[in-house]
Amino acid sequence: MEKIDLLKTVEYGGCSAKLSPTQLAEILSKLPKSSDERLLVDIDTHDDAGVYKLNDDTALIYTTDFFPPVCSDPFEFGQIAAANALSDVYAMGGTPIMALNIMMFSADKLPVEAFAEILQGGHDKVSEAGALTVGGHTIDDHPPKFGLAVVGTVQPDKLITNAKAQVGDALILTKPLGIGALIAGHREELAKESDYKRALEQMKLLNKKGAEIMAKHGAKAATDVTGFGLLGHAREIAKASDVSLIILTEEISFLPGAYELYDDGCIPGAAFRNLDYVKSDTEFGPELDYNLKMLCCDPQTSGGLLISIPSEKAHDLLSDLHASGIHDEASIIGEVVAPGQSRITLI
Ligand SMILES: Nc1ncnc2c1ncn2[C@@H]1O[C@H](COP(=O)(O)OP(=O)(O)OP(=O)(O)O)[C@@H](O)[C@H]1O
Numbered sequence: 001m002e003k004i005d006l007l008k009t010v011e012y013g014g015c016s017a018k019l020s021p022t023q024l025a026e027i028l029s030k031l032p033k034s035s036d037e038r039l040l041v042d043i044d045t046h047d048d049a050g051v052y053k054l055n056d057d058t059a060l061i062y063t064t065d066f067f068p069p070v071c072s073d074p075f076e077f078g079q080i081a082a083a084n085a086l087s088d089v090y091a092m093g094g095t096p097i098m099a100l101n102i103m104m105f106s107a108d109k110l111p112v113e114a115f116a117e118i119l120q121g122g123h124d125k126v127s128e129a130g131a132l133t134v135g136g137h138t139i140d141d142h143p144p145k146f147g148l149a150v151v152g153t154v155q156p157d158k159l160i161t162n163a164k165a166q167v168g169d170a171l172i173l174t175k176p177l178g179i180g181a182l183i184a185g186h187r188e189e190l191a192k193e194s195d196y197k198r199a200l201e202q203m204k205l206l207n208k209k210g211a212e213i214m215a216k217h218g219a220k221a222a223t224d225v226t227g228f229g230l231l232g233h234a235r236e237i238a239k240a241s242d243v244s245l246i247i248l249t250e251e252i253s254f255l256p257g258a259y260e261l262y263d264d265g266c267i268p269g270a271a272f273r274n275l276d277y278v279k280s281d282t283e284f285g286p287e288l289d290y291n292l293k294m295l296c297c298d299p300q301t302s303g304g305l306l307i308s309i310p311s312e313k314a315h316d317l318l319s320d321l322h323a324s325g326i327h328d329e330a331s332i333i334g335e336v337v338a339p340g341q342s343r344i345t346l347i
């Protein structure tokens, strides 16, 4: 059988395919609100998932994410899409328990083997997460899209949201930035193969361990960094928590090759869209390097966790991330300060 290349089916894959955050925010602001005292997290705070309290011991976390191919290999695409969908449960401090496959695939346009391999890849990550695939839904559509709807659980008093960052907290990012750069660079045949492979590994890496470590250290606020880039998702934390954030670019880890790609002008369109979303309430330091500024808007697919934790606990949390052996590049990238004129200051 001829090797299937899913990237040939799309222009924008992965989380770069998300609707612009500016348009999404406008549409959501007009949606009728669901109100119920058991609803612990709703759309209002643009958080990673909805959360519903069943009783004093258990709340349900409910989320979905799906997108077009972000890589060539169907099995790997399935793994990445599933890792990305599961990530929202981890960002809320929860444990995924069940998943449904969401699949759009046209058997007229692609060999059905690709369909099976995407599902196998998804199943592989759902199993690694310790959750169960319990069904799904498929419609005929091209280019293909795949993702999950995931249900997780959390003890209500251990719930982590994007609305609980507090002045004095330190900000920790668990994975390096630059995934969007490497995907675009690979498509343009500008990225080194080894650098691109590194990006694939980061996308496949579950945020499970990072989430366990942040829960162990009592973090109260977090989100996962995906299509809106570091600044877009940081802004959601700042707004929902009514605080401001100072982010230091020199403390951020970037994937090898990402800076060089941006320097060569290989910047995904979604990075400009993300900049547009944050620029009105972000202050950029006068000496900030242009490529670093844009990399902070780089669209991530299955990116890391952005954690807000009291500063006195931050170093222990960071040590545990490094000791895990899978988050060597995690770092403290900034701090939470009282709300000021700008939601974010990027230096
Ligand atoms: N079609 C929609 N209808 C209702 N709410 C939506 C819709 N699309 C997005 N949202 C809500 O908008 C907010 C932001 O969504 P978004 O998909 O960016 O976040 P997310 O679920 O954390 O995904 P990711 O982790 O990939 O960024 C969330 O509260 C989400 O539930």
Ligand SMILES: [Mg+2]
Pocket: 047, 048, 087, 088, 091, 223, 224, 225, 226
């Ligand atoms: Mg999220």
